Amino acid sequence: MTAHPALVPLPRSVAVIEGDPFRLTAQTPVIADPDAAAAARRILSTATAQTLALPAEASPSSPALTLSHTSDIAPPGAYRLVAADTGVEISAAGAEGLAAGLHTLAQLLTPTSEGWRVPAVRIDDAPRFAxxxxxxxxxxxxxxxxxxxxxxxxxxxxxxxxxxxxxxxxxxxxxxxxxxxxxxxxxxxxxxxxxxxxxxxxxxxxxxxxxxxxxxxxxxxxxxxxxxxxxxxxxxxxxxxxxxxxxxxxxxxxxxxxxxxxxxxxxxxxxxxxxxxxxxxxxxxxxxxxxxxxxxxxxxxxxxxxxxxxxxxxxxxxxxxxxxxxxxxxxxxxxxxxxxxxxxxxxxxxxxxxxxxxxxxxxxxxxxxxxxxxxxxxxxxxxxxxxxxxxxxxxxxxxxxxxxxxxxxxxxxxxxxxxxxxxxxxxxxxxxxxxxxxxxxxxxxxxxxxxxxxxxxxxxxxxxxxxxxxxTPERSWESFRRRVGGLGPLWRRQEIVFHPDRQIAWTGE
Missing domain, CATH: 3.20.20.80 (Glycosidases)
Incomplete structure (x- = not known):
């Protein structure tokens, strides 16, 4: 998995796709039902330590965060996330899967001077145990x-x-x-x-x-x-x-x-x-x-x-x-x-x-x-x-x-x-x-x-x-210690006072 080092738990499938990164800002439109939109504002605001408006209004050419329901993704909690410069779409059968995808999106965010960068990536994911x-x-x-x-x-x-x-x-x-x-x-x-x-x-x-x-x-x-x-x-x-x-x-x-x-x-x-x-x-x-x-x-x-x-x-x-x-x-x-x-x-x-x-x-x-x-x-x-x-x-x-x-x-x-x-x-x-x-x-x-x-x-x-x-090679200690170390900035923004374990190379912001 080369798309991003800080995905925990490890998704089933992560693939880099063609395209420039997506830029998430406070004004990125969110296209979703009201409950899913509220979850997106809460999860991503906490992840960025900023209040993100994520308005519901979107122009046809405006890159947006889209949360959609589909019956072809199972079991409960499973989701698909596709990110590119044209937008991010998270699909799932229900609200639990959409929330799981949003938490993965939170781990993908990297701060820049122009907002939050999300790499061009496709993730197909589902849990092992319910x-x-x-x-x-x-x-x-x-x-x-x-x-x-x-x-x-x-x-x-x-x-x-x-x-x-x-x-x-x-x-x-x-x-x-x-x-x-x-x-x-x-x-x-x-x-x-x-x-x-x-x-x-x-x-x-x-x-x-x-x-x-x-x-x-x-x-x-x-x-x-x-x-x-x-x-x-x-x-x-x-x-x-x-x-x-x-x-x-x-x-x-x-x-x-x-x-x-x-x-x-x-x-x-x-x-x-x-x-x-x-x-x-x-x-x-x-x-x-x-x-x-x-x-x-x-x-x-x-x-x-x-x-x-x-x-x-x-x-x-x-x-x-x-x-x-x-x-x-x-x-x-x-x-x-x-x-x-x-x-x-x-x-x-x-x-x-x-x-x-x-x-x-x-x-x-x-x-x-x-x-x-x-x-x-x-x-x-x-x-x-x-x-x-x-x-x-x-x-x-x-x-x-x-x-x-x-x-x-x-x-x-x-x-x-x-x-x-x-x-x-x-x-x-x-x-x-x-x-x-x-x-x-x-x-x-x-x-x-x-x-x-x-x-x-x-x-x-x-x-x-x-x-x-x-x-898989990524389901290993060496991979995990790299990926979990990359969560340091997110956990600090979430105000988690984590143990700075010496076995792990923690990423700075």
Missing amino acids: YRGLMLDVARHFFPVADVRAIIDRAASLKLTHLHLHLTDDQGWRLQLRAHPALTDAASGSAIGGGPGGFYTQEDYRDIVAYAAARHITVVPEIDLPGHTHAVGLAYPHLAADPVVTPELVAEAAGRGEALPAAGAPYTGLGVGFSSLRLDEEATFDFVADVLGELAHLTPGPYLHLGGDEAFGTAADEYDAFLSRVTQLVADLGKVPVTWHDAGRADVAPETVGQYWGLTTPDAAGADAALAFVRRASGVILSPADAVYLDMKYDDDTPRGLTWAGGPTSVRRAYEWDPVSVIDGIADDDIVGVEAAVWTETIDDLAGLDAMMFPRLAAAAEAAWSAPLGS
Whole structure:
């Protein structure tokens, strides 16, 4: 690919064509339906850090940006972009594809004294997987709506389609529910390290969902069950089992200088696996049904995530029975249950999608648990922790982050993996999609999220969108490091505070 060095994720086909470059200015006409025209003004204004009028009026000889619908481009998200001095035309079957093409156009822009240069090029592009996600943990540290909106815009710019919100954990409950107001009254005011906590009102949540939908992103809410539930006990002590404090947890807490979890007291440490709901009480299932029913009503998207990971404080037989019952409850609500791959051992509802969070070289138990979802034909979302857990340190000197997923995760390691290579027996058709995750034990502001996500989120986006690793010369680390380095000026204009990784030669403006 010689047309431009800064296209991420890598398109299916890029060809230089004859003709002079196109010049985009604030007064370039946009010929499109009103929604597509509004998307063009928003995406390109953000990309240029200028307000572009892009008027709807055009003379017959005026080079224009044309956004057109056509039925011969598939699947959803696919598009065709043709640029020359006579104009730019982006074609797609629907609004999602037009937006994807606009984000590619944003990456093609180069500033000049006469506007923005777009090379003469034809791009035919389509995604590998329909589900291309980012998980944001708002439970360990809380992030206000404005920050979540910013993350949505960043995800959309890399053609991601799903925002998975980890709304509850031992450290706090982050979503207001009318049926159980004590969850936010009593269990939302803490965070790791003693931070202030916080929660989203139902109006906040609807705002996030609508903002994401306008950018072709579906919100996937997660209520983590039956472990990671210490915060529930602050609001409803009778529903929570006492913490299971193991010698390992005692040693870890002592090493970090943290207090141990105690029933009825907010937990602000990093430990996991000690909490559980009371699964021998029918009142617990009534509570869970209320919570998930209200959440389903608030969430227009098809997925509800139930967690299911690291439930070390839960007896195996109770865990299995709980996941079987609760995944069926979600299915009966008309939603697709999603769980972490740990739940593969249980007799979950057949519709349940598993999310694999083990390593790119899985242990036998993790691989078998993930394969259980394939055997049920519901499929898996791949989130291998040593590749796309974006809270891992880049190297030993990274100020934020953790290292438990096989040590630091360099940008190269984040890039050099392929979804079908992770678990033997899983093929493309078994994979629902790819999702990067950013847990926030050590991250408490938008700048911190940016630094940990970028540039590695771009690597995850390429794994989700582009052809398999190594299938073409351009689908390689050497190509990616050149292309992602070329995004430096765009990311600066978008006010993304990215990590200036030394493996990458970053382009100046």
